[in-house]
Amino acid sequence: MRTKRISLYILSQAAKLLTLLIAISILSFMLVSYSPIDPIRAYIGGDMLRVSPEQRANIEEYWGLNEPRVSQYLNWANSILHGDLGTSLLYRSPVAQVIAERFVASLALMAIAWLLSGIFGFILGIIAGMKKGTWIDRLIKGYCYVLSATPTFWLGLVVVIVFSVWLGWFPIGLGTPAGILEQDVSLTDYLRHLFLPALTLSIIGVANIALHTRTKLVETLNSEFIWFAKAKGEKGLKLLWRHGLRNISLPAISLQFASFGELFGGAVLTEQVFSYPGLGQAIVEAGLGGDVPLLLGIVLFSTIFVYVGNLMADILYKVIDPRIRKEWN
């Protein structure tokens, strides 16, 4: 019974992801093929003037650009199914390899921001919720509202100006010091370049989780079971620990997993401001530079990334919440 349910769950989730990927791939393929991007210009770059019309026609023929759009899509989808995402026009290397390299850099950034914003957001939310209506609550709430309304790139610029330009504590941008060979870059260098982008992304991420935790805690503290726990003589931090945290941590963790989409979106902007060589920067370059294979590859990859986050949120509920867990056994 249990194995059957679990296999059914896995199957249905896989089917959902597959449908999603097909839908996204069709949509983005269409958008790209109707956009004014000229892949040949993107490929050839500055030498465009030296390409004769015949040569151009040959390339179009070779790439299959003259075929109807549907068969272009099917060709592309077919090679993806065979594990070939194509070759990046800008980087002149396989798309899969570019994504892998860039993702590692982004992952460091996103993981740090995810953890820090999660922890600090949760703590701030608890403080605000416990001190509801006091100045400290208003301060935290105000901070969160201001943050939610702050564009990421603007905050990034402020951080650069303060910490790099004025204080000079951190490098202005890039993933590694300029003019140094990759094998000579030390861990400290990596961390120093990672710090400001991660800080920016964390600051942005705090607002959502803090406000959510605050609301959830206030709601929990007003519940009848907290009232009864007080009637039983429980109070203070012990009360919060026994009955409060239990009831607010699960939704908070779930929310954090379900926010992979915003996290990725934030990373795109942050990496742009800091010229940080991650996936987010690559997607912007691919878009501006007409690198269609890379663009589509990253779109599909980020779809999977966000989907996995939501899936984890869902699974967490099923594993941890006894009310749902019982249904499964």
Add this chain to the structure above:
Amino acid sequence: MKLQQKEEPLPDLLEKDQPLLEVKDLSLSFRQYREGLRETDLQVISKLDITLYKKEIVAVVGASGSGKSLLASAILGLLPENAFLRGTINFKGKPLSPERQEHLRGEEISLIPQSVSALDPLMKTGKQVQAVIKGKNKKAVQQEIFDKVGLPSKTSNSYPFELSGGMVRRVLAATSLASSADLIIADEPTPGLDPFALKETVNYIKQLAENGKGVIFITHDIETALKIADKVAVFYAGQTVEIAKVENFCGSGENLRHPYTKALWNALPQNGFVPLPGSQPLLSEVAEGCIFHPRCPVKTDLCKKKQPESKSKNGEMVRCFYA
């Protein structure tokens, strides 16, 4: 000199005659913001009295909304933030200050709550009951009490959502049985129980009183109240209208003194099923006179103008000009 002697009773009298709980002239209102920012006070309890001795069970009877649960919250010091309380509440002869209430909750005063959602949905029921047990072997003590109230032993590992309403009621009652409190406030602990479980619960509560505790038994069911209590306090629209000994509920109610109590008694199926027309007003709706006058069958002009004071005698009380 004489007066002072009166105020200091002999030591052996002190123990026996001192009420466990004494509520005098309690009134309660809620501060509300209506129509924008205008602040109004909504009075929901006034002139509420109740006295409870050790080994005694006082039933509090009254229609829905008469202020029974609020009395429980007031004694525990767990009223909503916008509540404003006046009057006296003495516990063991000393006034209940907020600090004292916080200290006594769960220790000397225990509550069986009215709501079945009073248990933490994410904590096993056994653990929730163990929270009130002192000393070692919490688990064993809790298991023993679950046995006693007829809960299967696996219940302690169950989450509240796995239990029926009646089982939750028994867990809530078990919480009070497990505590070492001297005062137990049971707020409608019996709905949803089958006749057998009802009888059991009533017996445990009686046993608690025999063991020297005082019990306030809140209910809107006068029959259950008469089965269990020594005295019945009748609430109407936030006032105590009568406190009567159980023996006086007999015949056609000729020993009962307040018209509302008589009406309640005569509305019972076995006593003729005579309904009382009208419905309980909000306290704030009756501007002057006796709170019961809009429905009173024996009212006079005086009743419409003046509020009757309470008259007490031998632990009984009534609030009516003509009782």
